[in-house]
Amino acid sequence: MPEPANRRPNPPGTLRVGTLAGADVLVSTSWFLVAAMIAVLVAPRVDQVTPGLGAWKYVAGLAFAVILYGSVLLHEVSHAAAARRYGYPVTSITLHFLGGATAIEGEAKRPKEEFWIAVVGPLTSLAVGVVGLLLLFLEPEGLIRMAVEGLAGANLLVGVLNLVPGLPLDGGRVLKAAVWAVSHNVHRGTIAAGWVGRVVAVLALFWPALAAEMLDLEVGIYDYVMSFVVALFLWTGATAAMSSARIRARLPRLAARSLARRTLAVPSDLPLAEAVRRAHEAQAGSIVTVATDGSPVGVVNEAAVLATPDDRRPWVATSTVARTLTPGLSLPADISGEELIRAISANPAAEYLLLEPDGSLFGVLATADVDAAFRSASK
Structure with a gap:
């Protein structure tokens, strides 16, 4: 079937898999890498829960990755639904290596809009995590129990971490909305949340060393690589937001x-x-x-x-x-x-x-x- 004439071309490196909340759902090529990583990391646990699956344990691990990113998609759809509720078009939802991103056209015009569009995502993840915990009372067994436990734990972790008050995390946008409401200056809110985001990035970079020294946890090269990737993501996101705010603060001069x-x-x-x-x-x-x-x-x-x-x-x-x-x-x-x-x-x-x-x-x-x-x- 031919694509509609008004459909935008997919960004490079993405695959369109459907539409939700009026937005194209895109999967980045990096997602396939992280899905494979999850499948490999989960496979030993699958073998413990259900021995004798052989190579099918990797298929089970891949299925878990799909289910996990389904909850990430739900997180992003909640952002899209809130944005559309306030009248902002949403062009796409992209699943990628570090989670997901929702492309919203335009910027929130009031702190209340910024707050709700941002906070609804982490609240959705926390709700999915709580539902997962409740399902455990039904005492599921085998791979189903493993999937429910993993889904509950991952969503509770995602919900909590996303509420950390630093850009580009959702919690950073919540902080931005709060500072904006108090100072009546959206750019001041962005700068404040950006600085906190930079601090969070530094903490993320040194987290493996801190965990090994203070919590006596065993860490490996994988932990250091992931902490570097996350720290880089947070630092660049916070810096970009701050730079944009400084420029936009000067835009009123353009008359x-x-x-x-x-x-x-x-x-x-x-x-x-x-x-x-x-x-x-x-x-x-x-x-x-x-x-x-x-x-x-x-x-x-x-x-x-x-x-x-x-x-x-x-x-x-x-x-x-x-x-x-x-x-x-x-x-x-x-x-x-x-x-x-x-x-x-x-x-x-x-x-x-x-x-x-x-x-x-x-x-x-x-x-x-x-x-x-x-x-x-x-x-």
């Missing part, structure tokens, strides 16, 4: 009105040479073509004008170097900050028409000017 170029409106059939002459005379940095009734119909592309030889400009209409206006190329003159970045990202173009609330023409916004202002704000 379309202050970046707009003075604009000259000319008839569509006016020769390009005359339009350029009038623009220079009026000291206008942009040109808009208008219909006979004066309504704007196109924005002249600066690159196209420069590419037109001087000796041809008297013989070509200005409309030939103008991009026809579409809804995405007309923006409110008062748009700014993240809303401005999202608007131009959704409809990439070199120039945009800025309109006043009454629909009158204010000016033209050049993407090059926005990029320059963004780089300046990010320093």
